[in-house]
Amino acid sequence: MNSIKGKSCLFFCFFFLYSYFPISPNVQASEVNSNIYNAALKLPEESNISVKNPWSITLPESIKIDKLDGLVVERNSQNIPIIVSTLNNKTLSIRPIEPYEENSTYTAKIFLNDNEEYILDFTTEILTYDNILLEYTPLPQVSDVNIIDDETIRIKFNQNMKHTFAENSANYQLKDKDYNNISNHIKAIIPVNAKSNTDTNTYDIVLYKTAGDAKDNGILTKDVDSTSWNLIQNQYNITIENIPSTRGVVMYKYSFGVGATDAKK
Incomplete structure (x- = not known):
């Protein structure tokens, strides 16, 4: 059995999503013009997010996958390089290219093609012996x-x-x-x-x-x-x-x- 890496897209500040076909790993990210979006709606905060491993966002009923225009993660107004993929039609998986800072707050911004914007603040874990071990948990095979x-x-x-x-x-x-x-x-x-x-x-x-x-x-x-x-x-x-x-x-x-x-x- 041969393992091959997961298909996902490198998004430095923008990615395109879809309803019927997988995210292309070759799409080049481009910047989101946040000025065209309406006042942001806030989603419930997340905490204890892994500094290294993927974590997921379950979209509320008001957000449909085929309405998504882009997603960015920011800290102190700086874009954080991430990899994004879809787990199903309601769940996104986000993984940082470089580890997040521990015990720090970041903001995920979700942009829709009807000019709506949602934001989700999340706080990363405090590193302990147990969750350091989790960071190095082998990928499922x-x-x-x-x-x-x-x-x-x-x-x-x-x-x-x-x-x-x-x-x-x-x-x-x-x-x-x-x-x-x-x-x-x-x-x-x-x-x-x-x-x-x-x-x-x-x-x-x-x-x-x-x-x-x-x-x-x-x-x-x-x-x-x-x-x-x-x-x-x-x-x-x-x-x-x-x-x-x-x-x-x-x-x-x-x-x-x-x-x-x-x-x-």
């Missing part, structure tokens, strides 16, 4: 993967992952041996040996049995045959991204292969 049966791929992570993200099929991409995208074969992501709404480190990717099965569930609308979607090929490729662990670090993008020979482990 897939520690084991195998095909359980004709319709199930079991994924084991090296950390417990937040179930609301780990169970979201939009965070998984499945390709066949010819690299054709067959992500629409995914029926559900189910936690293994865990109660409902519980974070765990092992999840099953369950597939539809046939294209007809997917059509019956509203996934496909065109005419389909009864061709089996069982896991019968000798190689599949999976990409997982934008899933945070319970330790507060995010798997931005992780790709690996799994073959039929991995079955029945």
